[in-house]
Amino acid sequence: MPDLLIELFSEEIPARMQAKAAADLQKRVTDGLVEAGITYAGARAYSTPRRLTLTLSDMLARSPDLREERKGPRADAPEKALEGFLRSTGLTKDQLELRDDKKGQTYFAVIDKPGRPAADIVAEVLEDTIRNFPWPKSMRWGSGSLRWVRPLHRILCITYDEQGTDIVPVTVDHITSGDITEGHRFMAPGAFKVTSFDDYEAKLKKAHVVLDxxxxxxxxxxxxxxxxxxxxxxxxxxxxxxxxxxxxxxxxxxxxxxxxxxxxxxxxxxxxxxxxxxxxxxxxxxxxxxxxxxxxxxxxxxxxxxxxxxxxxxxxxxxxxxxxxxxxxxxxxxxxxEGMQPWLDSLGKVTFHNKLGTVADQIDRIAALSREIAPVVGADADAAEKAARLAKADLASEMVYEFPELQGIMGRYYIERAGESAEIAAVAEDHYAPLGPSDDVPTAPVSVAVALAEKIDKLTAFWAIDEKPTGSKDPFALRRAALGGIRLVLENQTSFSLRNLFDQAQDGFLDVLFTAIHKRFAVKSISDHSAIVEFFDLKGWLTETGDLTADAEENIVELASALESGATTGEEQAINILRAAATKQLGRKPNRKLDTESLLSFFHDRLKVYLRDQGIRHDVIDACIVMPGNDDLTLLVKRANALSDFLKTDDGENLLQGFKRANNILSQAEEKDGVEYSFGADIKFAETDEERALFAALDAADAQITPAMKEEDFAKAMTAMAALRAPIDAFFEAVQVNADSATIRRNRLNLLHRIRTICLSVADLTRVEG
Amino acid sequence: MASETTTPRSFQEIILRLQAYWASKGCAMLQPYDMEVGAGTFHPATTLRALGSKDWTAAYVQPSRRPTDGRYGDSPNRWQHYYQYQVIIKPSPPDLQDLYLGSLEAIGIDMKMHDIRFVEDDWESPTLGAWGLGWEVWCDGMEVSQFTYFQQVGGHDCHPVSGELTYGLERLAMYVLGHDDGNEMPFNDPQSPIPLTYGDVFREAEAQYARWNFDVADTDTLLQHFKDAEAECARILAEPADDPKTGRRIVMAQPAYDQCIKASHVFNLLDARGVISVTERQAYIGRVRALAKACADAFVQTDAGGYAA
Incomplete structure (x- = not known):
C-alpha cells in the first residue's frame, strides 16, 4: 500500500498560525479521504515558516467497490412510476432486473459503484482543502483569486511504494503539483526532487531545513x-x-x-x-x-x-x-x-467608557468604594483610599504606554518611588487580580479592599448603563469581574452584604459622574461650548424628550441655546443641566434604582459555576440562594457547604426524605382544606408515644437550631436537624396523619408544619433533588 | 542576480542605488509627491494606482512628516521629517520577495553575513481605509522594510493585488553605514570637497519644525484648514463627470484626493498640538477615511482607474 506526501510551499507563514495550520491540513485531508473510503495506517503533519507538510502511511491504493441495490415499482405499476424510478437511478429500462417479490414482479436497480484510484481522490480532497483552508486571515496576490495565508508557490503531492513514486496531479488556479520543493532560502537556494517522505526529510536537512x-x-x-x-x-x-x-x-x-x-x-x-x-x-x-x-x-x-x-x-x-x-x-x-499628579490629571482625559466618563472618574469611584469596603476586610480606610487613587496612575506613564502588559508592575515600582509603603505599592499590581480562574487572589487587606472595589464598581457601572453580558457576548469581561469578586470574598472569608455595597457604589457612581461632568463642563466652557452640546448630544436628546418633565426640557433648551450662543450660565443651572445630561448619558433617570437584584443574581449565577467546580450540586446551591442573607456570599457558601456535607450522610439523606414526606402531606392537606396549619401543635392531643417523642425531639432540635442559626453555625444546626430523622421516621411508621378525628388530624398537620418550619429555617429543602 | 558587494558611503548613495536597482527591474522612477504626507503610501502613485484593474509599477522617494516624532533634532533616530523609499508593483509578481532581497544586496547587505527574516506584520491604515497582509523584514533583528500585499484601499477590494515595499531610509542607512546616531551619518560622499552629514542638512529645520508643531502652530487656523479641505474635497467630487467647457468626461479624483492628503496632514499637526482628545481622535480619523473612500470611489470612475465607458 502506498504512502502519501503533501507539501504546500509558500511565502513566510506567521509563526502563531503554523501549528494549527498543520493540524488543520491533516484533519481536512484525512477526513476527506476517509469519507471517500481511503483509509490509512498513520498520519503526521509538520510546519516550518515556509511549508505545511502532511504524510500518510499505508494508504489504500483504491477506494473499495460498492454495490447498491434499489427496489423500484411493481411490473404492473403505472408507466409514470417507472419513469420516475429510471430518472432517479439514471438507468434505462433494460438495465433493470425483474424479480419476484411478495407482491408480485418488481423492478430492481443494481448500481455498481466501482472503487476509484486513491490519487484521484487525493487530488480532489487536496484541491478542496486548499480552496477552503481555515486560515484566521488569508489574502489574494497577483491577479489571482485564490486565497492563502501568504502567496502559495508550490504544491508537492506524491504517492510512493516499492515500485516507485508517482506525482498526484492537482491544479489549483495557476499552481500545478509536482515532486519538487526547495531548501533554506539563503543557505541552500534552488529546487530539488523528492521520492518519499524519508527522502524529503533527509534532503531538507541537507538543505538546512529542520522539518519538525x-x-x-x-x-x-x-x-x-x-x-x-x-x-x-x-x-x-x-x-x-x-x-x-x-x-x-x-x-x-x-x-x-x-x-x-x-x-x-x-x-x-x-x-x-x-x-x-x-x-x-x-x-x-x-x-x-x-x-x-x-x-x-x-x-x-x-x-x-x-x-x-x-x-x-x-x-x-x-x-x-x-x-x-x-x-x-x-x-x-x-x-x-513628585507624587504622580500629572499622570492622574491626564487620566482625566482618557475615556473609560463614553457613558461612564474617564479613567479619573473611575478612580474616584473606586477610591470612595474602597473606603467603604476597607473596615469590612480589616484594612485602614485612609490607606485603602490612597492606594486606590494611585493604583492606576501608571496607565499614564510612558513605560506602560510602550508596554501595556507592564501595567500594575510599573505601578508598584513608581508608587514605591513616590515614597509610599510597600503595602500601598502592591495594590497597583494586586487590584487587577484575580484575572484568570487560576490566578492567585490577593490577601493583604488593603489590596483586597481595592481589588474588590474595582470589580464592584465595574459591575455596578455597567449595570447602570444596561451593558450586561448576553449569551456569548461579554465585551467588558463582566463575568470575569464577578468571578474575581466572588473569589476575593470567599478566599478571604469576608462577610458583608453585597446589596449594601451595590447601593454605596451606585451613590458614589452618580456623585462622581455629576462632578466629573461638571468639571469637564467648567473646563470646556471657556473655549468650546458647541463641543458640550455635541458631547452630550443635547440636540438629539431634545428631540426625544418623552422621558422628561417639561421643566427639565425647558431647562435644557435654555442651557443648550445659552451654550451655543456662548453666554455664561449660573452655576446652579449648569449643574442642573448637566445632571439632566448625565441622565441622558446613563440612559435613565438618576432616581431610578439600579437593578440590584439582577446584579445579585448575576453574582449567584457565577457563584453556581464556581461551586459546581468545587463539587457542590446546583440544587444544593439553589436551596441556599433563596435563604435570607443570600447577598453575603461567605455566609451563603458556608450554608451550601454544610448542606452539601449533611446530604452526604445517611441521616441527612433520610431526613430529607422525612421532610419531603411531611411537606407533601401537609401541602396536599393545605391545598385541599384551603388553610395553613400553622397554629402550633398541642402535645395534649398526641395519641401515641411516637407522636409524643416527635414533640420532644422538635423541642430539643429547636433549642439547638435557633441559637446555632443565630451564630450562623450551619453545621451545628444541621447536626441538630439530623437528630430528627429517627423520631420522624418512627412517627410516620406508627401514625396515620389523616386520622378520623378532625381535631387529631389538625393537630398532626400542625405538627408536620413544625417539621417544615424547622427544616426550612436551615435551607429550602424543597429545592433539593432526590 | 547582479549583486553589489561594496558598502555605500552615504545616505544619498543608498537612495541612488535603490533607484538604479528598481529602474533596472522596470519600475517607473517617479519623484516625491509635492504635498506634505505622513508616509509614502499617501502618494497617489500608490493609494490611487493600487485601485482598479490596470497594471502599474513605480518607485520613488517620499519625504514624509510625522509632527509628533519631532525631537528638535536631538534624537539619534527620530525626526518629524524623514524619508521613505516606496516601491509598488501591480499585479504583485511571483518573485517579489527575491526582487526585494536583491535590492538589499544592491545597497551592500550581504545575505551570507546577515540574518534576514520575514516576520508577520499586517498593515492597516485607518485613515486610508486600507489594509494588507505581509511582513516587517528584519535584518539582524532590526526592521528594515515593510512588505505588504494590498487587499483593500479606500474601502475597495484590490484586483489585481499590488505588492508594496516601504523602506525607512534613515534607519536602513544608519545600519548599512554603521552609524548609531543618524545625525552623524554622511549625507553625501564623505570624501567630497564639502562633506555633509544628515544632521548638517536637517538638524536646524528639525528644531524649527518641532517648536512650530508642538507649540506655535495656530490651532484655530488648522481646524479651519481641516474643515476647508473636507468641504473642498466633497465639493470637487460633487461636480458632474462631464466637463461643460471641454465637453469631456473628467472625474477629478486626484484634486479631491489632494484635499484628503491635506486634511490628513492637518490632523497630524493638530494631534501634535495636543488638542485632539482620545474620543475626538477616532472621529477625525473617520472623517479623513470618509474622504479617502470618496476619492477612491471617484478614481475607479477614471480611465487610470480602469473605467470603461
Missing amino acids: ATERADHIWADATSMAFAQGLEVVEDKGLLAEVAGLVEWPVVLMGEIGERFLDLPPEVLQSSMKEHQKFFSVRNPKTGRIEKFVTVANTETPDNGATILAGNQKVLAARLADAVFFWENDLRIAK
Whole structure:
C-alpha cells in the first residue's frame, strides 16, 4: 500500500498560525479521504515558516467497490412510476432486473459503484482543502483569486511504494503539483526532487531545513540552556516564546549576547518585555542575583563569522530599544517621585467608557468604594483610599504606554518611588487580580479592599448603563469581574452584604459622574461650548424628550441655546443641566434604582459555576440562594457547604426524605382544606408515644437550631436537624396523619408544619433533588 | 542576480542605488509627491494606482512628516521629517520577495553575513481605509522594510493585488553605514570637497519644525484648514463627470484626493498640538477615511482607474 506526501510551499507563514495550520491540513485531508473510503495506517503533519507538510502511511491504493441495490415499482405499476424510478437511478429500462417479490414482479436497480484510484481522490480532497483552508486571515496576490495565508508557490503531492513514486496531479488556479520543493532560502537556494517522505526529510536537512517544529524548539532550548550554563547563568523559561521562535526559523542558530552595562539596572520585567516583545529574545538570568544579564537570540542562518555580525546587529538594535526604555523609566521616575499628579490629571482625559466618563472618574469611584469596603476586610480606610487613587496612575506613564502588559508592575515600582509603603505599592499590581480562574487572589487587606472595589464598581457601572453580558457576548469581561469578586470574598472569608455595597457604589457612581461632568463642563466652557452640546448630544436628546418633565426640557433648551450662543450660565443651572445630561448619558433617570437584584443574581449565577467546580450540586446551591442573607456570599457558601456535607450522610439523606414526606402531606392537606396549619401543635392531643417523642425531639432540635442559626453555625444546626430523622421516621411508621378525628388530624398537620418550619429555617429543602 | 558587494558611503548613495536597482527591474522612477504626507503610501502613485484593474509599477522617494516624532533634532533616530523609499508593483509578481532581497544586496547587505527574516506584520491604515497582509523584514533583528500585499484601499477590494515595499531610509542607512546616531551619518560622499552629514542638512529645520508643531502652530487656523479641505474635497467630487467647457468626461479624483492628503496632514499637526482628545481622535480619523473612500470611489470612475465607458 502506498504512502502519501503533501507539501504546500509558500511565502513566510506567521509563526502563531503554523501549528494549527498543520493540524488543520491533516484533519481536512484525512477526513476527506476517509469519507471517500481511503483509509490509512498513520498520519503526521509538520510546519516550518515556509511549508505545511502532511504524510500518510499505508494508504489504500483504491477506494473499495460498492454495490447498491434499489427496489423500484411493481411490473404492473403505472408507466409514470417507472419513469420516475429510471430518472432517479439514471438507468434505462433494460438495465433493470425483474424479480419476484411478495407482491408480485418488481423492478430492481443494481448500481455498481466501482472503487476509484486513491490519487484521484487525493487530488480532489487536496484541491478542496486548499480552496477552503481555515486560515484566521488569508489574502489574494497577483491577479489571482485564490486565497492563502501568504502567496502559495508550490504544491508537492506524491504517492510512493516499492515500485516507485508517482506525482498526484492537482491544479489549483495557476499552481500545478509536482515532486519538487526547495531548501533554506539563503543557505541552500534552488529546487530539488523528492521520492518519499524519508527522502524529503533527509534532503531538507541537507538543505538546512529542520522539518519538525518540536525538533527545532528542542534544539533551541538545548543550545540556549547549555550556553547559559557554561557562564553560570540560566535562561528564563518562556514556552510561548520558544514555540514562536521555532516558527520563525527553518535552521535555528542560537546566539547569546550582552545587554549593555548601563541597562542592567532597569527592572527585570522591563528588560524581559522589551527583549521579548520587540526582538523575540530570551532573557538570561544570573541565578545568584536574579538580574537579567544577557540575552539569547535565534538566527535562521549560519555565517562564515559564526554569527558575529548578526549578534552585533542584534545588540545594536537592543541597545536602541533599551535606550528608549531607560528614557521612559527615567522620565517616569521623575514624575513618580513628585507624587504622580500629572499622570492622574491626564487620566482625566482618557475615556473609560463614553457613558461612564474617564479613567479619573473611575478612580474616584473606586477610591470612595474602597473606603467603604476597607473596615469590612480589616484594612485602614485612609490607606485603602490612597492606594486606590494611585493604583492606576501608571496607565499614564510612558513605560506602560510602550508596554501595556507592564501595567500594575510599573505601578508598584513608581508608587514605591513616590515614597509610599510597600503595602500601598502592591495594590497597583494586586487590584487587577484575580484575572484568570487560576490566578492567585490577593490577601493583604488593603489590596483586597481595592481589588474588590474595582470589580464592584465595574459591575455596578455597567449595570447602570444596561451593558450586561448576553449569551456569548461579554465585551467588558463582566463575568470575569464577578468571578474575581466572588473569589476575593470567599478566599478571604469576608462577610458583608453585597446589596449594601451595590447601593454605596451606585451613590458614589452618580456623585462622581455629576462632578466629573461638571468639571469637564467648567473646563470646556471657556473655549468650546458647541463641543458640550455635541458631547452630550443635547440636540438629539431634545428631540426625544418623552422621558422628561417639561421643566427639565425647558431647562435644557435654555442651557443648550445659552451654550451655543456662548453666554455664561449660573452655576446652579449648569449643574442642573448637566445632571439632566448625565441622565441622558446613563440612559435613565438618576432616581431610578439600579437593578440590584439582577446584579445579585448575576453574582449567584457565577457563584453556581464556581461551586459546581468545587463539587457542590446546583440544587444544593439553589436551596441556599433563596435563604435570607443570600447577598453575603461567605455566609451563603458556608450554608451550601454544610448542606452539601449533611446530604452526604445517611441521616441527612433520610431526613430529607422525612421532610419531603411531611411537606407533601401537609401541602396536599393545605391545598385541599384551603388553610395553613400553622397554629402550633398541642402535645395534649398526641395519641401515641411516637407522636409524643416527635414533640420532644422538635423541642430539643429547636433549642439547638435557633441559637446555632443565630451564630450562623450551619453545621451545628444541621447536626441538630439530623437528630430528627429517627423520631420522624418512627412517627410516620406508627401514625396515620389523616386520622378520623378532625381535631387529631389538625393537630398532626400542625405538627408536620413544625417539621417544615424547622427544616426550612436551615435551607429550602424543597429545592433539593432526590 | 547582479549583486553589489561594496558598502555605500552615504545616505544619498543608498537612495541612488535603490533607484538604479528598481529602474533596472522596470519600475517607473517617479519623484516625491509635492504635498506634505505622513508616509509614502499617501502618494497617489500608490493609494490611487493600487485601485482598479490596470497594471502599474513605480518607485520613488517620499519625504514624509510625522509632527509628533519631532525631537528638535536631538534624537539619534527620530525626526518629524524623514524619508521613505516606496516601491509598488501591480499585479504583485511571483518573485517579489527575491526582487526585494536583491535590492538589499544592491545597497551592500550581504545575505551570507546577515540574518534576514520575514516576520508577520499586517498593515492597516485607518485613515486610508486600507489594509494588507505581509511582513516587517528584519535584518539582524532590526526592521528594515515593510512588505505588504494590498487587499483593500479606500474601502475597495484590490484586483489585481499590488505588492508594496516601504523602506525607512534613515534607519536602513544608519545600519548599512554603521552609524548609531543618524545625525552623524554622511549625507553625501564623505570624501567630497564639502562633506555633509544628515544632521548638517536637517538638524536646524528639525528644531524649527518641532517648536512650530508642538507649540506655535495656530490651532484655530488648522481646524479651519481641516474643515476647508473636507468641504473642498466633497465639493470637487460633487461636480458632474462631464466637463461643460471641454465637453469631456473628467472625474477629478486626484484634486479631491489632494484635499484628503491635506486634511490628513492637518490632523497630524493638530494631534501634535495636543488638542485632539482620545474620543475626538477616532472621529477625525473617520472623517479623513470618509474622504479617502470618496476619492477612491471617484478614481475607479477614471480611465487610470480602469473605467470603461
